[in-house]
Amino acid sequence: MFRKTISPLWLVFFLLPQLSSAEDLTTQKQSSEISEGSIEIEGDSLETLLDRKMKAKGNAILKKGNKTIKAEVIEYDEISEKIITSGITNIALENMSLRGSKxxxxxxxxxxxxxxxxxxxxxxxxxxxxxxxxxxxxxxxxxxxxxxxxxxxxxxxxxxxxxxxxxxxxxxxxxxxxxxxxxxxxxxxxxxxxxxxxxxxxxxxxxxxxxxxxxxxxxxRKSGFLSSTFGTTTKSGFDFQIPYYFNISPNMDATLTARYLGKRGPLADGEFRYLEENYSGRNHVQFMSHDESSGQDNRYSLSLKHRHKFGNGWSGYYDFQKVSDDNYFSDLATMITTTSVVNLPQRAGIDYSGDIWKLNFLTEKFQTLLTDSSRSPYQRLPQLKISAKKEYESFTLDLKSQWTYFDRDNKFTFQDDLGVTGSRFSITPSVTIPLTETYGFIKPKISTNIRSYNLNNLNGSTLSESKDIVTPIFSVDSGMYFDRSINLFNQKHTNTLEPRLFYVNIPYKNQSTLPLFDTGLSDLNMLTLFSENQFNGQDRINDANQLTAALTSKLIDSNGTERLSGVIAQRFYFEERKIFGSNINAKKTNSDLFLGAAAKFTNSLNIDGMIQYDPSDTKILRSTFASRYNPEPGKMLNLSYRMIDNIISGRDDLETINLAGQWPLGNRFYSIGRFNYDLKTSQPIEVLGGLEYDGGCWVARTVFDRLSLPTSPVPNYTLFMQIELNGLGAIGSDPNKLNYLLNRNVPGVRTVNEIPDVNRQANFN
Incomplete structure (x- = not known):
């Protein structure tokens, strides 16, 4: 083997004898240390021509920097720095290798x-x-x-x-x-x-x-055309999209999509996103000049969102959404989170957040899409919130205040909706004295809610034009912690017992002459059991002389994993609750009984459930059960049941069963599906079924979705078909929409290319 090294500063000729294996290792190490500008030539034989050309024959190798060229014959001209090879030639670069005839x-x-x-x-x-x-x-x-x-x-x-x-x-x-x-x-x-x-x-x-x-x-990221996508829906027909991506800067991009709907015609779709250190935003616009199906002109959807940090705790934002007509989403959208939208927000605000003080200024309107049950929410024109919290060594001071002017769009009012507008001011100062130890806590709290109203458009109603009301509130939250070590299945576990008591006392105040701007009755559940006021919003505060008791127990293994847990809770009333009138049974001496449990039998199997039980009527009012089995990536089953027996309005009753999952079928096939069924109406809410085929360097997907629309009596059917060529992109349905659909219906799902190789290969046979 002959080797020659050519340096830009000098020319050295030398002859090397054939070396042993150990000498080869040493020589290779020395060769790698040659400067980047040097050229090293090796071969079974070396020839020099006119002191400027070097020719290596037989196992010829030329090295320069991170470039290595191998061929049967390599001829190098030192003056022109030109290489000519013959025979099979290989070039090895840092992340690329090439092979050719010459x-x-x-x-x-x-x-x-x-x-x-x-x-x-x-x-x-x-x-x-x-x-x-x-x-x-x-x-x-x-x-x-x-x-x-x-x-x-x-x-x-x-x-x-x-x-x-x-x-x-x-x-x-x-x-x-x-x-x-x-x-x-x-x-x-x-x-x-x-x-x-x-x-x-x-x-x-x-x-x-x-x-x-x-x-x-x-x-x-790189500017250019993205893969074209196509699909079909019952309402719009064939859907074909050609997107072009603009990589404007590392923190700014845009996508412009030409879209054609078989039953409706062409549609333009544009999105612009930006992300800076102090601000970010997303603007999305759709426009259709003429809808051939409905005959409407100039249909559009507009969404403008921006957040900005001004510094020193100040920030601002806006969120403006608008569509051209009430049926835009039900006609042109396929995602349930879009088709179910009834109120589009149009809001802007300024926030301040400091160590003690917080401020929020908001102005908010809505575009309400007209349906049989449409009712426009109140507009806040404007709203100002100021709050403060200061913790001292032995007590905490808290202040919450809000002033809002409520207005509304009268075209959505009903006979039982008087369309009252006006302003409301509320302020709630409080003091809490927390006493905390390792074995428990007790937190007494005293607060006062003060409200003042100035109303318009009473139209002969019984509401007061102006009204001031003061409500004192007293509560005590307390709890204790106990634990012990036990052996279960020959393993050490920790068993905890956590009792909790929460007492509230609020005197009754007649609020029948006050409007309901933003207030409703909250569901009684595990969270609201430990709240002072059962109403959300500021227009109502319930009277209370009540005690909530709860007991929680957990079983924790030596690794800190919570294997079993259970909780039971109930509220006890010492006086009749006058504020609720006849809406609920205010004469009860105790609330429904709430029971919850969760189990993690193995690292792949979870089960949990909750029951709301009415002991006076011996009736279950609410129950939820859910189980999840996920032994490995690509194998998952979710089964859940949900029932709500609404005691106020029977039309809000609910009973559904949901089955969703993903499972390998063998021979490279994977199944994906969801079945969400309403047992009350004996009708499916959403049905999804799909197959994926793992071709190794490509994946084929077919997904069918049937979706019942809250804004339309006719369900929408959508068919997604896609071939994903690994590394190049997807051909067929829009990948973003398909991925969103799968993740919403089957939480935790992994497409084939997201499954580890070891699990994929197990499904090849």
């Missing part, structure tokens, strides 16, 4: 050509990012690319142009899909590819053509 390359400016080439690209795995989605840690993978080309032209450092090329992420023994292009440019510095007249072939069939496409090899 090579002509000028090292000084990285220009040249390789014929009949193949290549492999391995992105930097350190750039992979992990995020938490619905409680699941998900890693965005970078895929290894490989491909071939008729010729590769080197056009400068890190830049290569491929002629008649194709590229894929499939394994070497699989050619399931390729992206083919007559002209493809690769930038190794940015790990990006630009291709013109590109065709995606799947299983030998062309499935997509685009005159131009660019994408990143390592998930980096």
């Amino acid at each position: 090579l002509s390359l000028k090292l000084s400016d990285e220009t040249g050509q390789m014929d009949d080439a193949s290549f492999n690209f391995t992105p930097d795995k350190k750039q992979e990012k992990s995020s938490i989605r619905k409680g699941v840690v998900v890693t965005e993978r970078s895929y290894d690319f490989r491909g071939d080309a008729k010729a590769i032209f080197f056009e400068g450092e890190n830049k290569k142009r491929l002629q008649s090329a194709r590229i894929t992420t499939c394994e070497a023994d699989s050619n399931d899909w390729y992206l083919k292009s007559s002209d493809m440019q690769v930038d190794s510095k940015t790990d990006s590819i630009n291709a013109s007249h590109a065709v995606v072939e799947f299983k030998g069939l062309p499935v997509l053509y685009t005159p131009y496409i660019n994408f990143s090899l390592n998930k980096n």
